[in-house]
Amino acid sequence: MDLKDKLKRLLDSPYRDFLGEDDLQNEGELLTLRQRLELIYRRSRQEQGLAGKVSAPKRIEELVQGRVEETPYGQCFVREIDYSPGYCHGEVSLSTLLEVTPESCCKLTGDERFNQWQHSKAIFVDTETTGLSGGTGTFIFMIGLGYFRGEHFHLWQFFARDYSEEMAILHLVESLTKPFQFLVTFNGKQFDLPLLQTRYRLSRMDTILHQLSHFDLIYPSRRIWRLRLENCRLSTLERSLLGVVRRGDVPGEEIPQVYFDYLRSQNATLIARVFYHNAQDILSLVGLMATICLLYHKPFSQGEWCGEDFYSLGRLFHQLGEAEKGSRCYLQALNSGIPAHLVPSAFKALSFIYKKNREWDKALKAWDDLLVLGEREFDLFPYEEIAKYWEHQRHDYTRATEVVERALLHIHRAKEELLPDRYAAMERALEYRLRRLRLRVQGKRWY
Structure with a gap:
């Protein structure tokens, strides 16, 4: 095959459809590699329906209702949401938190400062970051902060559109937290609070967050539901206890990559879903705290709880020195049915309570039940x-x-x-x- 035949074969190929008039007039010239690649690219774009101009990336202001806030440290994006008193997160009304008592908070946290608990003095905080392990290399790009204003729940979300705006969101959060006495988080003692303190320190800014009385909900959640639930992640707890079903959410482990993609492309389509994720986390803090505290206050009148829950509550009350509640919970656990390996522990715990209270007949009954179990082991x-x-x-x-x-x-x-x-x-x-x-x-x- 001579050169003329080769050129004819090339120009009869699908690439010919993409040649301009100048290219067709020069059919006698061999296409360069660069020209071939350009033709392939133009064809692939046309096949995907993208042959025209590439659409401009969507900015966060177009997708999320909010505003750009000016601070002494520069700009950042701010979103506000107000939830009415009747708003329900899953099956739990946010206003249920107004029934939480100082006694339950004080007992569950072990912090005497919660004797002064007022729901209007508490802030609920959750952060979104570029990593899940913390450390000085982890950057905070979103901080969600909620509190009650009267019977309304008000939510703020502060978003850094790039790394340079982190100081602005830290400044706004610090300004907003000054009137509050109590901090509510989920795993905040291990993650959110240390990371916030690190970012404030690196930014050479002061914060009062570490001075607030801190209620970290992960600890009572584990003590009560670890036996029954597959894990005690916030997503599992809200689904099982609050009846929350998230739609269009971004899994927490994917959020750092979503932010990195946003920084590269400036397309905020997925970041808008991170705003939803953060808001849902804050609302779940409210619902979960209300559920835990009311369960402590009225363990036999709150919802449908199974044997493992009552066993865990019995152990919790026993450790807190509330023997009467503890014994009732252990008995309820045995009556409701618990796994066989927990039965001896329940009878032992009951016998300790009865022995301490000198209720010898009940203690003997518990020991006799253990003797029957001991026939097998x-x-x-x-x-x-x-x-x-x-x-x-x-x-x-x-x-x-x-x-x-x-x-x-x-x-x-x-x-x-x-x-x-x-x-x-x-x-x-x-x-x-x-x-x-x-x-x-x-x-x-x-x-």
């Missing part, structure tokens, strides 16, 4: 407690001796199931107790 605990009861409370050394003898028979039968060291330790403890009790039965001194 040996546990020395109920034998020891029953023996101590007969020895120290009733001074019936014969009954106490019988209990210890039963325990020895049981561990001998269960020897194959026990680790050698554990078996030896149990046997020594029981034999020592048995020798002492036999001496007391005979009226002899045992010490």
Whole structure:
């Protein structure tokens, strides 16, 4: 094939459709590589319907209702939303938070300053950042901040359209937080607050955020729902407890990349969805705090809770020194049904509460229930407690001796199931107790 045939074959190819008049007049000249690539590019753009001008990227001002705010540190973008008193986030009304008591906040946080709790003095804060691990290299590009103004809930969102606007959003947040006493976050102690302090420090600015009484909702959430839910992420909690279903949301782990893409393209289409994500997080803080505090205040009249929830509540109340509520929750857990591995722990906890309150009949019932469970898996605990009861409370050394003898028979039968060291330790403890009790039965001194 000579040169003329090669040119004819090339010009008869699909590229010919994209040649201009000047190109067609020079059919005798071989197309350069650059010309070929340009033709391929023009054809691909036409096939995708993009042969004309590329549409201009959408700015954030076109997609999100807000304004550009001037500060001593430059500009940033600000959005305000007002939620009416009847607004419901999922199945929970925001105004439910107005029922939260100082006692519940104080007990759940362990911070005595919450004795002065007022909902109008609290701010709810959530940040969106360029990384999820924190550190000096992580940049805050959005801060959401909500608070109650009367019965209305007011939400501010401060957005840095590029890195240079971070100081502006930090300045506005600091100006807004000065009248408040209480801070509510989710995992804020580990992430949001340390990161905010770092960014303020690097910007050589002061902040009072670390001085506020801090209620981090992740800790009571884990204590109450860790056993039942697959995890205690905010998205899981809001879906399971508040009935929130997000539509058109951006997953939290994708948000840093969305911001990087926005900085490169200046197209705010996806960033608009980050505003939605941040607003939903703030509203979930309100709903979750109301749910937790009201559950603490009225554990038997708030919603439909399962056995694992009542077990966790029983443990929480027990740790907080509220034995009466704790015992009721443990009993409710056993009546509602809990996984088999939690049943012995529930009976043990109940027996501790009854023993401390000197409710011996109830304590004996709990220990007897543990003995029945111990037929399947040996546990020395109920034998020891029953023996101590007969020895120290009733001074019936014969009954106490019988209990210890039963325990020895049981561990001998269960020897194959026990680790050698554990078996030896149990046997020594029981034999020592048995020798002492036999001496007391005979009226002899045992010490």
